Amino acid sequence: MELFEHYLAKKNKHMKNIINFLLFVIVCFAAHFIMNVNGFFIIPEIARVILGCPPPVYLINIALVVYAFSAITIKLCSIAYHKEFVYDFNDLGYCSGFFFFYSLSGALAINFMPVAIIGLIVHLLNLIHYTLSTNYTTTELIID
DSSP states (O other): OHHHHHHHHHHHHHHHHHHHHHHHHHHHHHHHHTTTSOGGGTSOHHHHHHHOSOOOHHHHHHHHHHHHHHHHHHHHHHHHTTOOOOOOSHHHHHHHHHHHHHHHHTOHHHHHHHHHHHHHHHHHHHHHHHHHHHHHHHHHHHHO
16 A cells, blocks of 8 residues: 555645646747746836836846756755755746746847756756656665
């Protein structure tokens, strides 16, 4: 019975991982569709007054580089130290946020590919970590 419960939990994590990746692809398609639209001018006038001007592109670029290095480092360390895979939607939210801020700044057309590539790398590292994590737990289950 324990093996069956372990299988169901593993399948549930696998489906969440696939759904996370598919949502990332949908967000990329949506961002590509609105690539040439300046998101700042879509917002109503009163919201623009409250929010102020959008952040400069160079600050978003710095945040993207910091996010990329930290996310990739954390994923690689988790893989190297055989840590258990923990599922979350954080990476999807960060990539969506970068698409949103680049759209507000009017620079999504220029910066679409770096965000998409970094998001793809992070999601593929998630998939690799999940696959290796399930192999470790299956091996430990068989040995016990």
